[in-house]
Amino acid sequence: MGRVDKGLQPFRGATLAAHVHARLAPQVTTVAINANRNLPQYQAIAGDGPVLADFLDGFAGPLAGLQVGLEYCPTELLLTVPCDSPFFPADLAERLQAALAAEGADLAMAVTMERDDADPAAAPYRQPHPVFSLIKASVLPQLQAYLATDARRMEGFFKTLRVAEVLFDDATAFSNINTLEELQRHERSAAAGPASAPSAVGAGGQRVDHDAAALPVDEAQRLICARIGAVDASETLPLLSALDRVLAADIISPINVPAYDNSAMDGYALRGADLPAEGASVTLNTIGIAYAGRPFTQAPRPGECVRVMTGAAMPPGCDSVLPQELAAAIDGDQVTIAHDAIRAGANLRRAGEDLKAGGVAIAAGKLLRPADLGLVASLGIGEVSVKRKLKVAFFSTGDELRSLGETLEPGCVYDSNRYTLFGMLTRLGCEAIDLGVVRDDPTALKAALSAAAGQADAIITSGGVSEGAADYTRDIMAMLGDVAFWKLAMRPGRPLAFGQVRTERDSAWLFGLPGNPVAVMVSFYLFARPALLRMMGAAQATLPTVQARAAEAMRKRPGRTEYQRGIVSTGADGVAQVRLTGAQGSGILSSMTEANCIVVLHHAQGNVSAGQMVEVLLFDGLT
Ligand code: AMP
Ligand code: MG
DSSP, X not given: OTTSOGGGSEETTEEHHHHHHHHHGGGSSOOOEEOSSOHHHHHHHHTTXXXXXXXXXXXXXXXXXXXXXXXXXXXXXXXXXXTTOTTOOTTHHHHHHHHHHHHTOSEEEEEEEEOOTTOTTSOOEEEEEEEXXXXXXXXXXXXXXHHHTTOOOHHHHHTTSOEEEEEOSOGGGGOXXXXXXXXXXXXXXXXXXXXXXXXXXXXXXXXXXXXXXXXOHHHHHHHHHHHOOOOOOEEEEEGGGOTTOBBSSOEEOSSOBSSSOEESSSEEEEOGGGSOOTTOEEEEEEEEEEBTTBOOOSOOOTTEEEEXXXXXXXXXXXXXXXXXXXXXXXXXXXXXXXXXXOOTTTTEEOTTSSBOTTSEEEOTTOBOOHHHHHHHHHTTOOEEEEEOOOEEEEEEEOTTEEOTTSOOOTTOEEOOHHHHHHHHHXXXXXXXXXXXXXXXXXXXXXXXXXXXXXXXSEEEEESSOSTTOSSSHHHHHHHHEEEEEEEBSEESOOEEEEEEEEOSSOEEEEEEEOSSHXXXXXXXXXXXXXXXXXXXXXXXXXXXXXXXXXXXXXXXOTTSEEEEEEEEEEOTTSOEEEEEOSOOOTTOTHHHHHOSEEEEEOTTOOOBOTTOEEEEEEGGGOO
8 A cells, every 4th residue: 555554544443453453462462563653553552562663774574573573572472463454363373373382383374275366267275374473482593593694585584494384264364455445345344234235346347336424535535645656757857847847856956055155245244353342343444345256355354344245255254244234434444333233253144054065955756836946046957857747638527518619508518627627737737638528428438538548647537426427437437447436525526436547558547526616626626636746756745724714604514524615814903814705506616716715624523603713725825
């Protein structure tokens, strides 16, 4: 699951790791958790038991975990199970221990008999499950010796031990959860209960229907982002072409910025030692002028100073600048300074105070904005390595849709979603590939999805994903890939399809957005935008929010997140305040054009009364 921490994924009302912990606890004396991140969350699961991080540098494989486990192990035997296999047998420890003792082995391992799915006629084969093992704590020196040879493979280490294999009947008991679909499938089948199992399962590319409780927004976001990774390809571009692209490699500063100590003001450069004592004043003699780009290279002697312009290199020996307007008197070359005018070191920009040579000026993953272009230029760098532009194909679905220029017959509407999507994708820096309007017809939809997968990294569709829609979008999407259809606990934008569309040669991520124009925008910003940014390689994908005072009461039902269109302004007391744009129907696009923000009313939140603070998502951040 990529960068997602599998053990902490929600599963049947808790996390996967909590389930594994609960199943393990009755079988052993102590449960220790091996984790290398999110340690506080794991500690909450471990209770009194320890949470142990690897100490084998740069290697997170199973042997690293085994090493810490054996080091810690307070008992004679150590049982290992992975955090993503919540179904292992309740008698695992007992049966492994019996075999270990009977065979005088160092290690007892679970095995099952399995069949080749591709060749059901073939004889079953023996499948070892080395991560489900009971091991003598006394083998630690052997493991240390093995690791010292730089070997890291579990199988290799096991070859150095006497191993007892224990055959378990139920192969599925050792299955782990590898993909988010699997996790969702298990999660949903449990939620739906035995009486109403999910209608189908995605393994063969069929539809996955989730009739159970609607999925909260943040969970859907997490599930999507966990599956998606950044595109690999990058290209080198001239700086002026790199605006809004994602930096592919760190920009290392080749120089100090500024490159030399220089004056921050127009005034007089002097030696701090010449500044007057408390209550006194001093008059210095000006011996020359330093301009930006034209240094004055002679060091002033005690009692002397140099006239300097902003940005001019500090003359040798000078460490302070008196701004000209702070001089007590100027008479020809004579400058008089009062005791409290400046402190030594004032108004000096030190070499390297902005950036140090050799340091990271901008880290990879930064979406390049105007300030970034300027910073790169200030380093004398004219080309940058950026991630390649993401290609996103989009089309609208619906028999009722007419394109611009066509006659609007009764019962038809102009297709507006393609225009909104074009705008949102373009502002995000994607190459937007417009595939037009596709009729609610299986052949047309199939052709459009295949064509889209053939030329794009991601596909965005609108319409046809709600339950009971009289069209074929869902069936075709499900047929062409592994697509999940979610009912989300949100408004607007309840239905959402997400998954991967595959053809023989290509694949692309699919975001099937709802049809209603406001729902399209809201679901694009919440689900497609962060995922696309991730694909673009951007390190930052969250939208900036601020708190504003509700200028009016807002109706809100707990149990779903509501996104209402608002206008934020500054109240008389200087505090941000927000009012709604009126009718909030998910088809009312004018509510979006009038709005300058979206009010986010959270899942658990109820009605909001006037004066209460609410979270607001500013449109200005939505590029
Ligand atoms: P659907 O999800 O396909 O049932 O569509 C829901 C609603 O959104 C219907 O009223 C559609 O007419 C409308 N709709 C769907 N796609 C578009 C579009 N591209 N432009 C404008 N309205 C649309
Ligand atoms: Mg439709």
